[in-house]
Amino acid sequence: MDIVQVAKRANVSTATVSRVLNGFPGVREKTALRVHRAIAEMHYIPNPNARSLRVGRTRLFGLIVSDVNNPFFPELIDAFESLATAEGIEVIFTHTNYDLKRLHSSIRRMIERSVDAIAVMTSEVEEDALQQAVQAGIPMVLMNQRKLAHKYPNVPVDYSAGFREALEHLLSLGHRDIGFIAGPQSLDSARGRKDAFTAALKSHGIHVRNEWIAIGDLRVEGGRKAMDALLARSPRPTAVVASNDLMAVGALQAAHASRIHVPRDLSLIGFDDLPIATMVHPALSTIRHPRREVAARAFDLLWKTVQGESVAEASALQPHLVIRNSTAPPAGLKRR
Amino acid sequence: MDIVQVAKRANVSTATVSRVLNGFPGVREKTALRVHRAIAEMHYIPNPNARSLRVGRTRLFGLIVSDVNNPFFPELIDAFESLATAEGIEVIFTHTNYDLKRLHSSIRRMIERSVDAIAVMTSEVEEDALQQAVQAGIPMVLMNQRKLAHKYPNVPVDYSAGFREALEHLLSLGHRDIGFIAGPQSLDSARGRKDAFTAALKSHGIHVRNEWIAIGDLRVEGGRKAMDALLARSPRPTAVVASNDLMAVGALQAAHASRIHVPRDLSLIGFDDLPIATMVHPALSTIRHPRREVAARAFDLLWKTVQGESVAEASALQPHLVIRNSTAPPAGLKRR
DNA sequence: CTGAAAGCGCTTACAG
């Protein structure tokens, strides 16, 4: 009964202390001052559990990502957490390790903790899991889930725009023979990127050669193997776009191992703009995934929903090409 | 009053529902069954705020790290969170961005949220900030803070052991001229690593040459510059140990740029074993920081303390050298 | 502008 002590010391009722605490209007300045002094003197800290029990809100948001160890996520987490902190919201954070069962239990845990809202920032989702939050009446937002965009709030990202930019860069350098390293086509997100890439190719009237498309596991190792496959083709592409940076790094290593100089003999573009993109040699040109903006949009949407504000349908976020040192005119062209 | 509904439905008192919920003994099996059925039928989820208000514990732990974007931390966060989840503890997570003021406010926020315990896994700490938790009576643990180890629970890491192992490896390859890239000597942690390195050198009777010790900013860029400085020395070392992997990566790039082949012309060893260590070319030999074990020790210590168990003084965790492709016998030796 | 009091949803001695 700690607010009671403060009330006693300030010679007011607990109601008044509560009003001062919450900055409600209609407290005489002199009274408020007395209360503030009492709070300070007693080092009083309100009990958030009691408060939550009363008002039914916890000022706790849940954030679920696929994998902390994936260097894609830290920036997203960072951005989300900073915004939350600024609004006095605490974040409970967890990751699914790409496991839909863990998504299910993560959402359940968040509901049990009675968070006010949940951001599901995983690459893969499952409706079953999401339905739990819907039933509990907890606002939720997804990251770029095309298929579910009509059923759940969603932060869309326009991958196509990114690939178009990358392609235009390669074309302007003189490349026409362009390969692609895709992710496992069982994943919706990987299919989305591949489709976006081939669409971009076609829109420039370039023929899509299936033998110049290799599949990797989205990790460095997969990129290496995929690039080895592409290098074995004859003819081989003069430029390769990888659907994520991790595979682009693997591709770079494969080129190294085959004594193929990047960018002189082969141009390479990644996707995501992970911190490693600047750490490899040569520094990787890559399409930056606007993940800070994704986090900001997601938080904003949840925050507004929790406040009872209506949320307008959002336009897709645009990725942009970051040109570094892994692209150059094709070798043939240079020699002319 | 939701436990009341369950109680009604099961024809028992709320006390009995509570007992069943918490798995307390002394409830007739038949009664418990009725309660369980009612819980299931009503999709009842207990309110953690009400529970916390009553019992004074929240099953919430705070985890504070320096920087999510630093690839050192995700594994630590991952390990800590997994252990917590296994015990039904939720983690509120935040990072200080190396800012002691933010450490202060982070700890304050955690106290306001009435977490049961706090793991301060930052490289730098400040007693002022820590005192808040002490005053609030909240158990706390630090990561390898030599200076404060006697005052606060601490998970020590034996850097020296790591450097000794690295050095022995280099010596066995035939190196005698060994340089070091240290972090800013204003940081306690960076001084610790440098002292550990020079101690290891001396213990092998090797003279410490100050001109072979360069200082970097702990980031890639700093490693590059530091390595440039070392490469300008004459004579120059045949092997260099960097006090973290980020700087080792920078050093690798500097060598590349100067057309110095690693490991043929120069051996290089990092510290930490970040994911990037395997992504650069050549893959970096490095001293693995046992950060998963640090997280496990930290959690274990807090968990035991919260349970009221006494915690024995722990021995230091040992880093170990991971040999990859950035080390080889010195060039001179090879030619013979 | 301020206070008395009910109530949020649990747990836990206490009693039987």
Added chain:
DNA sequence: CTGAAAGCGCTTACAG
């Protein structure tokens, strides 16, 4: 083995 009831620390109509 089970229940009646107090109380954790707040907020919020309601009354004045």
